Amino acid sequence: METPPSFTLPFIIGLLVITSFLIVVSIIWITGLSKTDKIRIIKGFPSRKTWRAVRETFTEALLHRKIFLKNPRLGYMHMSLAFGWFLLIVAGHLEAIFHYRTLAFPFWKSIFFRFAEQAPATGFTAKLFAALTDFLLLFILSGVALAYYKRFNSRHFGMKKTTQMKAGDRVALSALWLIFPMRFAAESITAGLHHNGSFLTQPAGDLLASTFSLQPVEQAAWWTYSLSLGVFFTAMPLSRYMHIPVEVLLIFLRKYGIRLKKGVNTYTRVQVFSCSRCGICLDSCQMNQANVRNSQSVYVLRQIRGRRLKDDQLFNCLLCGRCQKDCPVGLDLNDLRITQRIASTREYNSSYDYLKNGPSPQAEVIYFAGCMTHLTPGIKKSMQQLLHFAGINFWFMDEYKAPCCGRPLIQVGQYEAAKKLIRNNTEKILSSGAKTLVVSCPICYKVFHEDYSLPGITVMHHSQYLLNLVDQGRLPVFSLPERVVYHDPCELGRGSGIFDQPRKLLSSYASLIKIPHEKADAYCCGGSLSNTRITMQERDQIRDKVLEEYQSCQPDRLVTACPLCKKTFTKGTDVQVSDLAELVWKGVCHSKTMPNRSSLPEAAIPLGLHPGKPSGIAIPSLP
């Protein structure tokens, strides 16, 4: 066998390092998965899921579709490097296979083909391959040029902030930036000497040959190219570029149905290693408004990967999910953080032995206001009135005393403790024989929806339930002469995917203003219970920034669907802040049925709405 030239040594060492590293970690990660997850892989492999994973690998890991959607320039930069390099490797191999007419040629020859075969290309196909590899090189070089430029002006790529890098990243990045310019230099020099280049490398080679003697520098140029490849591969396990191979593994595991558990396992490692530290999450983070610069997802994931995560970083996050929706890799950033919080607080979960349950009253519908709603009594009052008005037989579960839903505990990682509350509440709900559970607080809604097992019971947020009542004609509609802004609560919107029902309900009672950041892109109010480290002053800074945008739309009223958002906003603005339920009740009061009180259902009697009795409810007045 022919010995490869000495300059290929760094490349071969680098390739061996990265390949063996990848094999070892993949074995560790896959064997570390739970038994059910392994069965998922085995069952998923021969199914259509594999094809879907291949397709996603192509569109996300190579074409970077999600980054394109975010910013085309940024997308092109990533695509030219990833997809261009991939095509260059494929084209290089095909060229070598075509040239040697066999698959059994020394593999270094396909990587350093121009050096291995110095005779000028003859024949149409050979010339076409030479032109193709030159074109692909040009394609990648355009991406590298954009990457250089992005260092100086990331705003042109839609990014205000970029990731602060550590040493490993810097080494790998420098090597990556050198690879393609050096390949271009080496191929041009060889082309200048042996005339085996194509439309890009040949003119460049001729130009170089006319200025100085190329013979002495040829070896040096190929050495530098091989060294930059070798350094890049060797630095990869210590850098963010591990995301290139691991993201592919992640896509396959995700397609086979593997999800994060409520505990750290090797799938957590796969997710963390898949983070490309692109820094797209930095701009979406509202902690910037409070001048917190180290707790963003990219930094937390880096600390998890290095096993150096500190509580200050872990808990200084609103868990609003804005970064998660922007993540081009589709990492479960909120769940990753909650998983780490569970691990961090495992030693001290409360037992809540004092929780006792008596018999529950029988009712068709349960209304659970939630702790926060008790601090904004207007909401629960409106809900009670609306439910009575519609003639619903309901039980107000937490009217006097009831444990919390458990979500605030889960948010700070006290999952075992939360399970005790969940068990207690579940017993209560199931024994009431109800079919529907109406919740006023999105924080409660999320946990009832996701972590409770309530067979036969539909959990609804009051915005959904009231919309149903309106659709059934059980609540009258009245369009108030008000222009309102609707604020999507994080747990209801991004957290549970309920964007349209509140808007539909709202548009029956007032006119809705479109705002720049809404639905999945909506801001967090800053009041989130998930952040235990943030000070009240910092919360105010976040809130004020959000209010600035809302107030610029000059609404008559700011409407939200979460008691905590309402409480947070009320302190910071002169604009009237209301919950959806309050607005609906106001509309109902002003509707045509209201003056004729005899049309009220009998159920409204306990609240003093009966025509014979003086009304105990103050009807809100129109502005």
Add this chain to the structure above:
Amino acid sequence: MNTFGYKIMSPRTIDFDQFDGRLLNEVLVKEPSFRTCLSCGGCTATCNAGTLIDFNVRKLNLLLRRGEIASLSREIDKCMLCGKCMLVCPRGINIRNVIMLLKKGASRLSEHQKTAVENEVQK
């Protein structure tokens, strides 16, 4: 139920020679807003767990400053972290963080360390 009549109270002396201020200091350093507590009791009045069982958030400050860590960690286990106390606090104290820090701190201490100030009394 309370019974009428007089009760013989066991002596309750706090031995400040045994006082271990590490937990207190840690909380004060990590959550400086806790210093501003004026013991108004708003937190206790709104407390969700307080409606279900005898639990007094305001008292946590007192227990911590006395160094009665054993009682403190028993009390703190009742909290459900719902966050109402934080929203009513007139001084804007981040009470949930205080409670999480206390839970973590207390879990690190041994039983002997927790009961240090009360041990002396029982001797």
